[in-house]
Amino acid sequence: MSASSIEVDIPCDPQQMGEFAMPFALLSEARDPSRIAVGAIVITADDEEPVFARVHAITSQGDGPSVVHLDLLPGDPLDYADALRRSHLLPA
Amino acid sequence: MSHGQPIEPLIRAEEPPGDAVVVIRGGPITVAKIVEHVARQQAVFTYRGEPMVAISVDLTIEGWSLERILGERMWSRSRYSITTVGALRSAGYELVPTSKAPHYSVVLPEASSRAAVDLLAHFGPTLVNEFRQRRR
Numbered sequence: 001m002s003a004s005s006i007e008v009d010i011p012c013d014p015q016q017m018g019e020f021a022m023p024f025a026l027l028s029e030a031r032d033p034s035r036i037a038v039g040a041i042v043i044t045a046d047d048e049e050p051v052f053a054r055v056h057a058i059t060s061q062g063d064g065p066s067v068v069h070l071d072l073l074p075g076d077p078l079d080y081a082d083a084l085r086r087s088h089l090l091p092a
Numbered sequence: 093m094s095h096g097q098p099i100e101p102l103i104r105a106e107e108p109p110g111d112a113v114v115v116i117r118g119g120p121i122t123v124a125k126i127v128e129h130v131a132r133q134q135a136v137f138t139y140r141g142e143p144m145v146a147i148s149v150d151l152t153i154e155g156w157s158l159e160r161i162l163g164e165r166m167w168s169r170s171r172y173s174i175t176t177v178g179a180l181r182s183a184g185y186e187l188v189p190t191s192k193a194p195h196y197s198v199v200l201p202e203a204s205s206r207a208a209v210d211l212l213a214h215f216g217p218t219l220v221n222e223f224r225q226r227r228r
Contacts, residue, residue, distance in 0.1 A: 011128070012132075013125075013128075013129040013132065013148060014118065014168050014169065015117070015118045015148045015149070015150065015165065015166070015169075015195075016129060016132065016133065016148040017148065017190065017191035017192060017195045018102075018136065018137075018191060019097070019102060019191075021191050021192035021195075024132075024136065025132070026132060026135060026136075029132075045168060046120065046125070048119075048120050049119070049120075049168060049169060049170060049226065051168045061095070061096070061097045062095055063095050064095050064096055064097065064135075064136070065135050065136065067136055072168065074167065074225060075225050076225060076226045076227050078227055079227075
């Protein structure tokens with residue numbers, strides 16, 4: 001993967017933990033906020049080492065920002081792509 | 093008055109870690125990333141009524157060896173860097189046990205590149221995470 005061409009859906013610090021004991025992101029930082037919904041599968045972290053995540057919850061406190069809570073999915077995203085190709089869910 | 097979510101309910105009640113406890117920060121170990129992550133923490137949380145200027149780290153507290161942290165908490169990171177609680181404490185940093193162990197927040201004096209440079213000066217060289225779940 002070339003970091004220069006990778007665009008995550010929503011950036012986060014995978015080490016940062018918030019109220020659900022999982023990483024969080026700001027909805028305002030999403031590349032396309034309309035794609036960020038509870039249950040959605042997204043690419044997150046950063047363009048050097050992206051990871052898959054499922055959106056666990058979206059919360060906000062008062063007039064604070066909308067916070068996206070991310071359940072990181074294990075493994076390298078390229079492993080998922082390989083599995084999809086093996087099963088012909090994606091063209092080789 | 094700040095409008096973020098108070099971090100206080102997420103602070104664990106536990107004994108302060110000893111000076112020899114190892115502090116781990118996952119990569120990328122860059123000033124830009126520290127500043128970015130601090131800004132996110134500051135936007136979401138308050139600490140003592142003010143925006144929380146802090147960066148996440150993990151500590152080798154009870155039950156959490158360095159190897160376990162690298163494999164279970166840092167599996168998505170191919171690089172990391174370490175220091176000790178004593179090094180950060182003697183430099184004046186406050187370590188707050190937030191969310192779930194072994195996660196801690198290191199409170200910075202301000203949200204700036206200068207503060208990030210100063211923090212990273214207390215960490216050692218960037219190391220390769222042999223427990224990563226990545227191809228590179």
